[in-house]
Amino acid sequence: MTTNNPWLVPNWPAPKNIHAVSTLRTGGVSTGCYASLNPATHVGDDVNTVAQNRNIIRQSLMLPAEPVWLQQVHSNIAVDASTVTGLPQADASYSRAANVVxxxxxxxxxxxxxxxxxxxxxxxxxxxxxxxxxxxxxxTITAMHADKLLVWLGPAIGPACFEVGTEVRAAFIEKSVIFTGAFTQQNHRWLADIYHLARVELSVLGIDKIYSGNFCTVTEHERFYSYRRDKETGRMASLIWRT
Known part of the structure; x- marks a missing residue:
């Protein structure tokens, strides 16, 4: 992983026409609990400040187009970013077209x-x-209709901090016992490894070229926003496009 503040650039063997980055919380103009590079309009930050942050991201990364932002609702919906308009309600996007972010x-x-x-x-x-x-x-992987995929796991809550209820663990194990290893008991609750959960599903899909997955947004407070830690906070953006 290479760090070029305020970005994380995946260290993976992607082709030269693939561009990927995840923002950190630094390098923007937001203040208070949103300090400083918050690109999210839905968390209570000043909309003009957010617009400035988005412009910083767009210009600093020399993006070929405005990012395709989503209205994320914890769904299983993936949309084709090259065909959507407005703010689609979805939690993933994909594209075969060039210069679609x-x-x-x-x-x-x-x-x-x-x-x-x-x-x-x-x-x-x-x-x-x-x-x-x-x-x-x-x-999402199914919608991509592609073989031989590379996957980068970006900054997320670490396995020592992600406490979940018994019902969450039970739901995953009811789906498949292969998820059992992603949970560790702590008193009457469980700690979940979100990276492990993702790796298991990717493995089932036949994907084994998986990179990174060793961050913790909760404990790395200087680099990352964390909703679980702070409740009122900003967001990081993870972007990918092809040229």
Missing amino acids: CTVMTADCLPLLVCAEDGSCVAAIHAGWKGLLDGIITN
Whole structure:
């Protein structure tokens, strides 16, 4: 992983026409609990300040187009970013078209950036536990219609901090016992490894070229926003596009 503040650039063997990045919380103009590079309009930050942050992201990364922002609702819906208009209600987007910037926002949930080894398509996925349980990864990968994929797991809540109820663990194990290893008991509750959950589903899909997945948004407070830690906070953006 290479860090070029205020970005994380995946260290993965993606083709040269694939461009991917995840923003940090630094480098923007938001203040207070949103400090500083918050691109989210739905968290209570000043809309003009958010617009400035989005402009910083767009110009600094020399994006080929405005990112395709989503109205994320913890669903299992993936949309074709090259055909949508407005603010689609979905939790993943994919594209085979060049210069279409697939984008998700997170602050503890897991962002996955995906590309084909031949550079023909890309996807960005927002995966909280609800989306993971309902198949957001599988639905997105299926919609991409591509073989030989690379996946980068971006900044998310770490396994030592992600406390969930017994019902969450039970729901995953009811789906498949292969998810059992993602849970560790702590008193009367459970700790969940969101990275492990994602790797298991990717493995079932035949994807083994998976990179990173060793962050913790809760404990790395200087770099990342965390909803679980702060409640009122900003978001990181994870973006991917092909040229």
